[in-house]
Amino acid sequence: MAVKVLIPTPLQKFTGDQAAIECEGSTIAEMLDALDRSFPGIKGRLCNDDGSLRRFINFYVNSEDIRFLDGANTPLSSGDEVSIVPAVAGG
Numbered sequence: 613m614a615v616k617v618l619i620p621t622p623l624q625k626f627t628g629d630q631a632a633i634e635c636e637g638s639t640i641a642e643m644l645d646a647l648d649r650s651f652p653g654i655k656g657r658l659c660n661d662d663g664s665l666r667r668f669i670n671f672y673v674n675s676e677d678i679r680f681l682d683g684a685n686t687p688l689s690s691g692d693e694v695s696i697v698p699a700v701a702g703g
Contacts, residue, residue, distance in 0.1 A: 613690035615643060620698055626654040635694075640671055641684040643694060658696065668699040 617633045619626075627633055635650070637643030641663075648655035658669050664684070665671065671678045671686075672695040678686040688694070 613638065613688065615688050615690070615692045615694055617643065617647060618693065618695045620696055622698065623654060623657055623696070626651045626657070637688055639682075639684065639688060640665075640673070640678060640686045640694070643688060644684075668701075670697040670699055671695070672697065 614634045614636060617635045619631055619633060621631075624631060633647065633650070635643050636646045644655050644658060657666075659665055673681065673686055673688065673692055675695075678684075
């Protein structure tokens, strides 16, 4: 099942400057594995060494924050849109 993944500008160097990628996966975790197979090294920017999602990277499925769903186990359906959004801090 294909989902659309929106890649933030700082990570587009891994995707050949593509801002949107079609990717497979039935969960966020599976999608990240598939994304890394197609674009080696990108998962290391999104996940910690133990595979957990980095704290300051936010993921949204159809505008829903996965922190309030099932995290990396959030299910995906064909046609879903996954947004990867680096957190912004400042004051």
